[in-house]
Amino acid sequence: ETGVTQTPRHLVMGMTNKKSLKCEQHLGHNAMYWYKQSAKKPLELMFVYNFKEQTENNSVPSRFSPECPNSSHLFLHLHTLQPEDSALYLCASSQDRGGNEKLFFGSGTQLSVL
């Protein structure tokens, strides 16, 4: 059983829909991340939260809106997406030790935008 749970596993949405991805970690970590995985491209870091505070936003379009109500939960709200946003969205968590940051990943949400 993974310590990081993502729902839903699969999502198909139209360009005018609004949907949310959910991530929950049971590891007691203080940092949570959203990554985008597209075929043949490096993993793209989207957002980082540390102790619920957003510490990184890698020039992500505003149609992606993160929310971190507490250190265990992370959401990604989606609105008016484009077909090129279709990808696997991965959530991860880590314990910030100021050094060796081991990331623990969820299984991802496979998103298809029609």
Added chain:
Amino acid sequence: GEDVEQSLFLSVREGDSSVINCTYTDSSSTYLYWYKQEPGAGLQLLTYIFSNMDMKQDQRLTVLLNKKDKHLSLRIADTQTGDSAIYFCAESPLGGYQKVTFGTGTKLQVIP
């Protein structure tokens, strides 16, 4: 920005050794990682090496680091069909939990 490069595909026969290579550009890289992604799953940390080391062995896995050439490799001895997966190289600077940079991943296919 920092770059991490890997070849996209590697095919080996079961029982042979696999060597997956990675190059990176960030000279301040302190930790280098290998992650494994099986189909339908997220990434799982396999092993890591600190930049002041040049080799680390963990059972069938051997990590070699050439810091001068910024080259990292992962050797899997006696490769099994269960090793078929995508392997990601990643690097981070000291204190850089926000700055982990991943490669494209190398898809390892093990032929029975």
